[in-house]
Structures are given as C-alpha cells and as structure tokens.
Amino acid sequence: MFWYTPAIVIIDELELHLHPQWQEEVISRLERTFKNTKFILTTHTPTIVSSIINENLYLITDNQIIAGKHLDFGTYGAEYASIYTLLYNINSRSDNEIKEKLERYLYLVNENQYTSEEAIMLRKELEKNFKGNEPSLEEAKLIIENKEWEKSLYEEGQ
Missing domain, CATH: 1.10.10 (Arc Repressor Mutant, subunit A)
Structure with missing residues (x-):
C-alpha cells in the first residue's frame, strides 16, 4: 500500500482552501494516514502552528532559520492571538x-x-x-x- 511507503512530501501554505477546523486537524490526520512520510510544510496560520510541537517547528525570517526548540514559548495548543503576537509580531487587534x-x-x-x-x-x-x-x-x-x-x-x- 502506498501510504506505508517511505516518502517526503512538501506542501507550501498548507492551510490554503481549508476550513479553520480542518486546519486544526490536518497535520494529525496526515501523520496518522501516512505513517512513514516526512512532511515539510509552510504556513502563516496560527491554527496550523498551534497544532505543531516546538521540536517539529522552524521559524524562517528574512535572514535566519530558528529551530522551534529554541523559542522562548510553546506553540502546541497555544492561543492563536499569542501566536500572532509572539511568532509573527502582529497585534491580533486590527482596530x-x-x-x-x-x-x-x-x-x-x-x-x-x-x-x-x-x-x-x-x-x-x-x-x-x-x-x-x-x-x-x-x-x-x-x-x-x-x-x-x-x-x-x-x-x-x-
């Protein structure tokens, strides 16, 4: 079966076209379905980031790559507003x-x-x-x- 074959999958902007609830679940579902697959994913969405443990996260900025394990805060299960503020340096209030x-x-x-x-x-x-x-x-x-x-x-x- 193809889902047991070792593979590497790259998906850019994983959240595109997904309902927010699906965004929260997509990574765990991919991992359960494709057990021998390594995923390289990009996102700007807190719903995705909050479903990733720090050890599996890398923050890419204009001039550096920071391993999630070196961040001063945890992302897994974090509130979306906190992720916007701490990770993207965006105040979650627009008005x-x-x-x-x-x-x-x-x-x-x-x-x-x-x-x-x-x-x-x-x-x-x-x-x-x-x-x-x-x-x-x-x-x-x-x-x-x-x-x-x-x-x-x-x-x-x-």
Missing part, C-alpha cells in the same frame, strides 16, 4: 481605536482608578463592543474584585 481604549481601561484598572468616570465609561463602551467576549475585560473584573477584597481586609484591620 487601533478599540485597542487603545482597551489598553487605557486596563491601565486605569491597574492604577486603582477603576471607579473613575473615564474608566466606567470605557468599560461600558468596551462591553457593548465585545458583547461579553473579551478575556481582558474578564481579567480586569477579577483584578478589581481582588483589589476591593484587599481594600476591605485593610479597612477591617484598621
């Missing part, structure tokens, strides 16, 4: 205005200014925009709750 508002809100939270009029207004606008689907806002909420808890402990001790 600069929203990004700036989110960064400003997070700054205000970290500076204990989360009760300010500006912070409250930004929070409402961001919640409306993201419709409850933004991990940074949830993280900020937990930070605020923790700060309030610490504040109550301090006040009880006074």
Whole structure:
C-alpha cells in the first residue's frame, strides 16, 4: 500500500482552501494516514502552528532559520492571538481605536482608578463592543474584585 511507503512530501501554505477546523486537524490526520512520510510544510496560520510541537517547528525570517526548540514559548495548543503576537509580531487587534481604549481601561484598572468616570465609561463602551467576549475585560473584573477584597481586609484591620 502506498501510504506505508517511505516518502517526503512538501506542501507550501498548507492551510490554503481549508476550513479553520480542518486546519486544526490536518497535520494529525496526515501523520496518522501516512505513517512513514516526512512532511515539510509552510504556513502563516496560527491554527496550523498551534497544532505543531516546538521540536517539529522552524521559524524562517528574512535572514535566519530558528529551530522551534529554541523559542522562548510553546506553540502546541497555544492561543492563536499569542501566536500572532509572539511568532509573527502582529497585534491580533486590527482596530487601533478599540485597542487603545482597551489598553487605557486596563491601565486605569491597574492604577486603582477603576471607579473613575473615564474608566466606567470605557468599560461600558468596551462591553457593548465585545458583547461579553473579551478575556481582558474578564481579567480586569477579577483584578478589581481582588483589589476591593484587599481594600476591605485593610479597612477591617484598621
């Protein structure tokens, strides 16, 4: 059978024309189906990169090739936004205005200014925009709750 024959297969831009769910599964399916085949694949898609362990990954830049085992972060199972940021040096948010508002809100939270009029207004606008689907806002909420808890402990001790 041909799928047991040793081979090397080169595929450029593996993700092209594949549904995102298939992109997540394509490498494992190829490896299971063609056990004696070595694949050399190229991609720019986080869905593919996150399905590869670092030892099987090489990052090719304009002037160097970096083995994945030398990267400071793991790719296998990583969030796509992290891959965009860490591997491709791209901020995963395309709208600069929203990004700036989110960064400003997070700054205000970290500076204990989360009760300010500006912070409250930004929070409402961001919640409306993201419709409850933004991990940074949830993280900020937990930070605020923790700060309030610490504040109550301090006040009880006074």
